[in-house]
Amino acid sequence: MALLDELLEANQKAFHPDADPGSFIANRHLCIVTCVDPRLTHFFPDAIGVDRGHAVVIRVPGAHIAPGSEMLRALAASIYVNDCQEVLVLPHTDCGVTRVSDDELRRVMRARGVTEAAIPGDPGRFFGLIPDVEKAALETAEAIRRTPYLPRQMPVHAALLDIRTGVMKVIERGYEAVFR
Incomplete structure (x- = not known):
């Protein structure tokens, strides 16, 4: 089952039309x-x-x-x-943005189909490492x-x-x- 379909199925089970959502x-x-x-x-x-x-x-x-x-x-x-x-x-504690390197970000971005030209020059700064x-x-x-x-x-x-x-x-x- 696709992830979106799983979410939709869970939503149908959790749906309560008379529930009070409270205030914003x-x-x-x-x-x-x-x-x-x-x-x-x-x-x-x-x-x-x-x-x-x-x-x-x-x-x-x-x-x-x-x-x-x-x-x-x-x-x-x-x-x-x-x-x-x-x-x-x-x-x-154990925050990922303290452990990931610029090189790792570049590698993952390339693996996900991002072209080298589209990768920020300083990915660590761009992503807030x-x-x-x-x-x-x-x-x-x-x-x-x-x-x-x-x-x-x-x-x-x-x-x-x-x-x-x-x-x-x-x-x-x-x-x-x-x-x-």
């Missing part, structure tokens, strides 16, 4: 900036107590957003449209704080989630950083 407002007023790693899907309820409707989740490789990035616009939407009052930058997730989390938090169209007094926290155990280690408490 994040009821815990939280936006989580985290990684694209598929191991994080459905991990948040058990690891940090965040269920459907609690938070907006923005997923980007390594949970890293560079200053001036288009992802800051997505974050602004979660703040102003979904009423997020705090941001948690939450990378994780980072050497240190904790440092990248702090850079992301600072980029958010310095973005002029985001609230000045909004707490932006940085933490690291252990992908195996679910234990969250605080790197920086955003409450203190607001008043620097």
Whole structure:
């Protein structure tokens, strides 16, 4: 069975026409900036107590957003449209973007049919590879704080989630950083 057909079949079994989807407002007023790693899907309820409707989740490789990035616009939407009052930058241990090399990316892209001319000159930078997730989390938090169209007094926290155990280690408490 094709993957799309499997998804459609699961959707038919899960479909509840009278279910209340809740509000588009994040009821815990939280936006989580985290990684694209598929191991994080459905991990948040058990690891940090965040269920459907609690938070907006923005997923980007390594949970890293560079200053001036288009992802800051997505974050602004979660703040102003979904009423997020705090941001948690939450990378994780054993992150693939810390382990993949430019050469590996080039090899995989060529194997998937991308021509050499179409491969970015610096694939690591293009795809957001980072050497240190904790440092990248702090850079992301600072980029958010310095973005002029985001609230000045909004707490932006940085933490690291252990992908195996679910234990969250605080790197920086955003409450203190607001008043620097």
